[in-house]
Amino acid sequence: MKGYGKLQSVGQYDKLNDMEGYAKDMIDQCAKADIAVNQDPKQLKHAISTDLRDNIPPQLYFVVSGLIDVIQKVEEA
Amino acid sequence: MKINDMLLNQLKLQNKYGDKASESETTGRVVNGSKEYWSKDAQVNELLERYQVPKTETNQKGIEAYLQNNEGSREDKLETIEIAASNGVEMTESNLNSIHEAINSDFQLEESIEVLVVGGEDAEGMITEGDVKEMALPEDMKAEILKDIESGTPVMKALAKALGKAFGEAFLSKFSGKVDGDITVTIRITIEVIEIKYQQEGDQFDLKALMDQFSALIEAAKNGEGTLITSAADLLAALASLEDASQVAETVLDEGVEVPVMTLEDDEDEATVASDEDFMDEIAAWVSEALNSVDDVVQEMMASLNDSDTIKLYVVESVTVKMQTVAESFKTEQSAMLQLLDTVTSEEKSLTSDQVKAVLETVINKLDDVLMKSDIPLYTSMTMEKSLLKMTSDLQEAQQLLSKNDVAGAKAIVKHVTKELSEAVFKPSEQKIQAFALKQSEAFTQEDKSLQEKQVMQLQSYKQEGVSARSVLDLFRSLGLNHEYEVSEKLSQLKNFEKDVKIESNLKEVLYKLERDEKEESHKTVETLEKSLNNLTGQQLLNKQGQKNSQQTMFFNIPIVNEQEVKNMKLYVNSRDANNRLDWENCSLYFVVDLKQYGPTGIKVDIQDRGVSITVKNDDENLKDVIEPLLDNLGDILEEVGLKAKNVNFLPLDDHKKFGRNMLKEQSVSEETTSQQTTYDAAQKGFDFRI
DSSP, X not given: OOOOOOOOXXXXXXXXXXXXXXXXXXXXXXHHHTOOOOOOXXXXXXXXXXXXXXXXXXXXXXXXXXXXXXXXXXXXX | OOTTHHHHHHHHHSOTXXXXXXXXXOSOEXXXXXXXXXXXXXXXXXXXXXXXXXXXXXXXXXHHHHHHHOOSOHHHHHHHHHHHHHTTOOOOHHHHHHHHHHHHSOOOHHHHHHHHHXXXXXXXXXXXXXXXXXXXXXXXXXXXXXXXXXXXXXXXXXXXXXXXXXXXXXXXXXXXXXBOXXXXXXXXXXXXXXXXXXXXXXXXXXXXXXXXXXXXXXXXXXXXXXXXXXXXXXXXXXXHHSTTHHHHHHHXXXXXXXXXXXXXXXXXXXXXXXXXXXXXXXXXXXXXXXXXXXXXXXXXXXXXXXXOHHHHHHHXXXXXXXXXXXXXXXXXXXXXXXHHHHHHHOSSOOOOHHHHHHHHHHHHHHHHHHHHTSSHHXXXXXXXXXXXXXXXXXXXXXXXXXXXXXXXXHHHHHHHHHHHHHHOOOOBOHHHHHHHHHHHHGGGTSSOOOHHHHHHXXXXXXXXXXXXXXXXXXXXXXXXXXXXXXXXXXXXXXXTTOXXXXXXXXXXXXXXXXXXXXTTSOHHHHHXXXXXXXXXXXXHHHTOSOOOSSEEEXXXXXXXXXXXXXXXXXXXXXXXXXXXXXXXXXXXEEEEEEETTTEEEEXXXXXXXXXXXXXXXXXXXXXXXXXXXXXHHHHHHHHTTTOEEEEEEEEOOOXXXXXXHHTTSHHHHHHHHHHHHHHOOOOSTTOOOOO
């Protein structure tokens, strides 16, 4: 059975102002949990800065979906 | 506050490069008291100056290694450095290589899938005939399972049949909603418990006694004493925690409350969320109707369902419970939002304009969460998605009216939205019920699938049907573009007692696992893995938050799937940064795709004050006739969610790739969108009620 502690709270890293330290800790926690993530802290820290569910509003996804629909139809025409 | 936001805000406040330049400095020239590392390349130096990139040893070495080792043209490489600089990404060789790959190459979905299939042959998690032979199960049970497998029955189906025979056909369906995951997980867990018990008790092992314990556990769960079970260890712990399992079971059995056989009409025993029984019955009826009106597409599923009562009951029960849970969660959200809106429309309560804006912001965030994070859009019709989208657009308009002191106009909109929302009813779409049932039963229609194979099927089956915001988000998520964020979120929210982290499977994670486990693979496989992972990472680097003070750019490689092939479409986005969010009312999108019949094409979508102008750039005169009616129709669809279609223009193709790339650079952003910035009223910065 897997066992590991909770990833340290974001607030503690905030004091250190250290996103890369947070990323390094996350890599260790993921190794213990058998979750595969980017192993380069200089890349990981950017990957965890964006949540695609929040940073892009649903209306924009809708527009993108509309264009995909148009392109699919042109390709099939 | 949302996860990581505090850190992001810190990053924005300081140098956009985030990290302090604390390199071990050994050489370089001293400028203003600190050593600077200058590139030997004048053009690179000019870029570093222009974007104020710290001249650290790391950046200098990264750029030199990238310029030396990457096989791209010098022009492309300089452009990559400029885009990285503009987005505030460190100049490490791997960062530059990832961005280079993402913007200069197509994402090869088909090749990635091929690697998965090759690499997935001996994947873990698949129960084979050999595994069954090794299982510590009572001999007669094992013999029966193996006999079934030899006669061609898939392994999982043989296991399900054996459990049905041992515990009664309705047994597995009782676990629906209590054991996490799909039916194959339930079967694995149950088999594992039997193995452990059999090993502990040897000849004394009594299937009937175990069945009684399970029954007691289910009773306890029904009374709210149970919890979600995610592993055999949890199930054993739950069994052990029953004060006197056999005694409870005896009581249950003495009272004649035998484990009831589930039917479509008789599901109230297990309805875990039946706070409104009539409504839940209605959901059960919809599920029943949907599963009875299957067409050819799901005939395979029905054949499997009719073949075994165990499987049939489990599938029907799990679909019903799922739909009831989703319906209940919609009702909960709906009621919370209506309550909030009531504080705005109520005559008795008088809120200040700022308070009203704050309440509306909370409701908008809730609606957005329903659309982007909940299961609700996955099981309901696209009409409902559109209607919820329109509500969030309308509420944002109300906020803007308040900023212009048009209180009456804002109230009228809020009243209208309140009416629409109160009348909204979650009704599962028949097609989506069937798709969910098919997924639940698919383990029994063919051989058990490895994680890789499931991923392949998910991606191969991806073809957008109709226009849906959620389907695009879920495509990005299934590629793994949100993987690391969601892992960090799960790890941060982990409760002390939780031992396992459940991550939704996605292509990026599976590719990383393959890369880790398959070091011995052929050169071509390793190369494809690296290319694919670099491409996905490059997109993530370009989409990082905290790029600039006022602008946010994004970039995606979108696979367009049709019958014959998978095609790559590049999407460049730039927008004002509206509090760590793109501003959907004022932004630009640029799509670049090579069309089969019409050749290279760029489509620019400019949105200004919700007005949408589309410009198609292409050199084939025949494209206009085909695409114009489709874009006109798209205009109508966009109007349904609060946008306004303005015009469609056609221009010859220019240097369209360059045009897209320029959208990712800081300079062009200010040129392109200066006029947009002045028209936007930045209301309510700093509010975030999503906690």
